Amino acid sequence: MISFYDTRRRAVVSFEPVVPGQVSMYVCGPTVYDDPHVGHARTALTFDMIRRYLQWRGFDVVFVSNITDIDDNIINRAAETGATEPELAARYEQVYIEQMDRFGIAHPDHRPHATGYIEQMLDFIGELVDRGAAYAIEGKGVYFSVAAHDRYGDLIGRTPEELREGAGARVEVDVDKADPLDFALWKAAKPGEPDWDSPWGPGRPGWHIECVAMATDLLGETFDIHGGGDDLAFPHHQNEVAEAEGAELGFARHWIHGAMLNVNGEKMAKSLGNFTTLSDLLDVYEPQVLRLLMLQTHYRTVMELSNDALAGASGALDRLRAWHRRAVAAGLDQPAAPDADAVARFTAAMDDDFGTPAALAVVFDLVREGNAALDAGDTGRAASAHVTVCDLAGALGLILAGEARDEDDALVAQAEKLLAERDEARKARDFAAADLIRDQLAAEGIVIEDTPGGTIWRKT
RNA sequence: GCGUCGGUGCCCGAGUGGACUAAGGGAGUGGCCUGCAAAGCCAUGAUUCACGGGUUCAAAUCCCGUCCGGCGCUCCA
Numbered sequence A: 001m002i003s004f005y006d007t008r009r010r011a012v013v014s015f016e017p018v019v020p021g022q023v024s025m026y027v028c029g030p031t032v033y034d035d036p037h038v039g040h041a042r043t044a045l046t047f048d049m050i051r052r053y054l055q056w057r058g059f060d061v062v063f064v065s066n067i068t069d070i071d072d073n074i075i076n077r078a079a080e081t082g083a084t085e086p087e088l089a090a091r092y093e094q095v096y097i098e099q100m101d102r103f104g105i106a107h108p109d110h111r112p113h114a115t116g117y118i119e120q121m122l123d124f125i126g127e128l129v130d131r132g133a134a135y136a137i138e139g140k141g142v143y144f145s146v147a148a149h150d151r152y153g154d155l156i157g158r159t160p161e162e163l164r165e166g167a168g169a170r171v172e173v174d175v176d177k178a179d180p181l182d183f184a185l186w187k188a189a190k191p192g193e194p195d196w197d198s199p200w201g202p203g204r205p206g207w208h209i210e211c212v213a214m215a216t217d218l219l220g221e222t223f224d225i226h227g228g229g230d231d232l233a234f235p236h237h238q239n240e241v242a243e244a245e246g247a248e249l250g251f252a253r254h255w256i257h258g259a260m261l262n263v264n265g266e267k268m269a270k271s272l273g274n275f276t277t278l279s280d281l282l283d284v285y286e287p288q289v290l291r292l293l294m295l296q297t298h299y300r301t302v303m304e305l306s307n308d309a310l311a312g313a314s315g316a317l318d319r320l321r322a323w324h325r326r327a328v329a330a331g332l333d334q335p336a337a338p339d340a341d342a343v344a345r346f347t348a349a350m351d352d353d354f355g356t357p358a359a360l361a362v363v364f365d366l367v368r369e370g371n372a373a374l375d376a377g378d379t380g381r382a383a384s385a386h387v388t389v390c391d392l393a394g395a396l397g398l399i400l401a402g403e404a405r406d407e408d409d410a411l412v413a414q415a416e417k418l419l420a421e422r423d424e425a426r427k428a429r430d431f432a433a434a435d436l437i438r439d440q441l442a443a444e445g446i447v448i449e450d451t452p453g454g455t456i457w458r459k460t
Numbered sequence B: 001g002c003g004u005c006g007g008u009g010c011c012c013g014a015g016u017g018g019a020c021u022a023a024g025g026g027a028g029u030g031g032c033c034u035g036c037a038a039a040g041c042c043a044u045g046a047u048u049c050a051c052g053g054g055u056u057c058a059a060a061u062c063c064c065g066u067c068c069g070g071c072g073c074u075c076c077a
Helices: A038-056 A072-081 A085-103 A114-130 A160-166 A207-219 A230-246 A278-284 A287-295 A307-329 A340-351 A356-375 A379-395 A409-427 A431-443
Strands: A003-006 A011-014 A022-027 A060-065 A134-137 A141-144 A183-188 A203-205 A222-229 A251-258 A261-263 A446-451 A454-459
Touching: A003 A251, A022 A038, A022 A207, A038 A060, A038 A085, A038 A222, A038 A251, A038 A261, A038 A278, A038 A287, A038 A379, A060 A207, A072 A085, A085 A278, A085 A287, A114 A134, A114 A141, A114 A183, A114 A203, A114 A207, A114 A230, A141 A230, A183 A207, A183 A230, A203 A207, A207 A222, A207 A230, A207 A251, A222 A230, A230 A251, A278 A287, A287 A307, A287 A356, A307 A356, A307 A379, A307 A446, A307 A454, A340 A356, A340 A379, A356 A379, A409 A431, A409 A454, A431 A446
Parallel strands: A022 A060, A022 A222, A222 A251
Antiparallel strands: A003 A011, A134 A141, A141 A183, A183 A203, A446 A454
């Protein structure tokens, strides 16, 4: 039985999907107005991990993640750069998808765009107005009325009263609103801004209504999991809940939030200017290093990004790969019975709120056991460990097999030639000559390992 | 200010009352293996979990206080 922390229930709960064997998930995607940074990658990875694990456990997962392609940030950025809003959004959406591809994040089954759902949003706003859950303010737009929603604030453990006391502490309250907690469903267009016609005049949708419209349209009125970064819990997700329940939709049965990524002790954020773009990081560290680093931290724990941490993960990945290389060189790359005990421990760790750190510990334990078994000549045990490591690491999106071998033919040919020469020298016990060749290869970025099965090499 | 989460070895980071005699990874050190390396294996490393009290037969884990930090209350992954 899988269980995980449900933000709204404030507890770890057992997971029982609406439809047995199937899981419907909606995860808030990016607002596309700039390059994605490593923080975005962490949230994407958290839900990619959850999706992959649920699939590994045999669930049929429908995964929806949106693109917010119209909002204040896009309008402002477009104005700065001279591009139109659609041009800007399209450009950054492409960058986002490219970088997430590079990072190994699987594509969602559906990737809806806010601007493609204006009709559904207007219908939904109309329903809320008809029900008395929303009201229009002339010249400003349509607002959701929080008054009737007594659970408002439950996603962050606060009451409406507490929130009202806090309202206005940092943001000026709009005096036209009936309640300081009320928020916009439809924003009347200002001159020069993109707009759509509506019964309440030209304007554009509020942020929260987008996700409600897209999620319910693609997944139905009730779906299993709604996810997003921790910083979206309030107000965004809270407002989605209010809107959905204002129309008596079942909506998300569970809420999962991924923790932030810090740099030098504070949240990586565009507004703080302390971000590293995903693109820049992946130019230095390969995608699997970042994935492994993130998996070594629980998804609900704030993690620190540092060069030390990245270097550590890089070493850990090397260990995994070295094991795989060694196993393949030993002829273990063939069917074998998996290690049932290890699989059980791995599953127990993951079933308990997606405990990737503990799950990885199981994988590393297996690597040690497999290496020891090979040292001892127990190929049966080693083969079992190898097949299990590949399966479990694969469930987490870590691919050890088929690592990139895109080096050019000339390099390969030269390396093979030199290795053959070195082999001859070693056989003749001319170690000075052999070592000279090894140094030569090292200078070209090629590291070799002599194994009982022959010499293997790789690029550094 | 209010709310909330957290402070674990040199570093990253699990663990939230009893087999913790504190997982796993990285770095270090010693040994084995190796022609030498690389890889690997073994060993070693917190008598202790921010600090001070308290509860308990038993606490890193619960309670109180103090200090420090993150996040939310505003756009945000």
